Amino acid sequence: MSSEKSHSKKIILHGAVIMAVVGILSFAVEHYGEGHLSAITAWIEARGNYAPLLFMVINVVGMVLVIPQTLFTVVAGVLFGAVKGTAMCLASMAVGSSISFFLGRFVLRGRVFKKFRHDPNFMKMEMLSRKHPIKVLALSRIVPVVPYSVANYLWAATGVRFLPFLIMSVVCLIPETVFLTAGGHLLSSGVRMGTVDWEMLAVLAVAAALIYLLVRAVQRSLEQDSNEIK
Template identity: 25%
Template sequence: MNWFRSEVVTVKRVAIAVLIVGGLLLLRLLPTDELRNTLQTWLDDLGFWGPVVFVGLYIVATICFLPGSILTLVAGAIFGLGLGLAVVSIGSTIGAACALLIARYLARAKVEQLAETYPTFQAVDEAISEAGWKVVAMLRLSPAIPFNVQNYLYGLTNIKFWPCVLTSWIAMLPGTFLYVYIGHIADSAVAGEEKPVGQWILLGVGLIATIAVTVYITRLARQKLKSRNREL
């Protein structure tokens, strides 16, 4: 059983995030300020309901297999670090929970067909039967199966709903914070915000530290997955 054929390596994910930042910086040369300001104005005009609407959009995106990384970057740009992390964390967790319930009770046959396309799923199912939430945590930190697909496949396993949801929420936080942080810094740069040099340095050091911690955690998770794979 090879758990790692489709593994998304964290370094690759970070590289993609860096490329996205580069793209956002290049957008400064294009007339995109109006679009970005329109979106923020729309959410601001909604008041309390702005973050709620964004959470709803994130839930729908998660259920519909749409990439959440872009929305996460947008959240960091529009809401900042604290609120951005909150709305993405809530949206991604509720979306994952909804997908699990859909797979378990509404569309099991379709999800079983999806599972057949992932040779690693049988090994995942067996490991979850033995270790439960611990395997879910490792997969969330260093996924052998893409995030949106995991949400549905967990519905086919025997893991209980709340342990899976709680574990997913906690294990997804490092990656969520990283992308929100990148979106926040990139937006500040694109908008040409005037910050003291020391503050920019602090933001940059914080980003580097966040990437380093995320990579370190992911490597630990990969090592644990490999160890469990050898045991099966």
């Protein structure tokens, strides 16, 4: 039970720290930069679909280059709102994960094996994926042992098929993505307008609770699979 709590707390705490950093920067840009945050969001709204597309391209490139995605997700909530930000981030994850997977399988597989073949996390991932590929894919996304962007390349080096990889890589990140974009939206409304979006605060709380419940469930499932192998 303590392990389950530590994993869920780690995920939520990591997101909260990123939100705090983004919040401080947003406050500084808005209040000490003569309303620059409001100017940026107004510019984005005036650009129509161009700005979201540009942001998604940058996000995809960052994922392929193994740059942590948490910051991108919170910023998406700040600049585009929770609903649009979530959709943009999930779409970016689908594209970025696909590119990383194909690079890892057909271009960089030898390098990945050379670097990680003795890594205990990779060895366990490869072993479990032979028996329970869908379940282990879900486990690795909900309870990340290694960063999301790195895991894309590790999964490519295993025998898992592309379609299950893609589906689990996107679906299992929905609660965390909603949590981070909702937090970004709350920061934006609080910094720019000095108000609290209570509906979005409720969404944030529900997403955090869902993360906790999912982590608890997958941790128990992972323990059962480990016991089967032993």
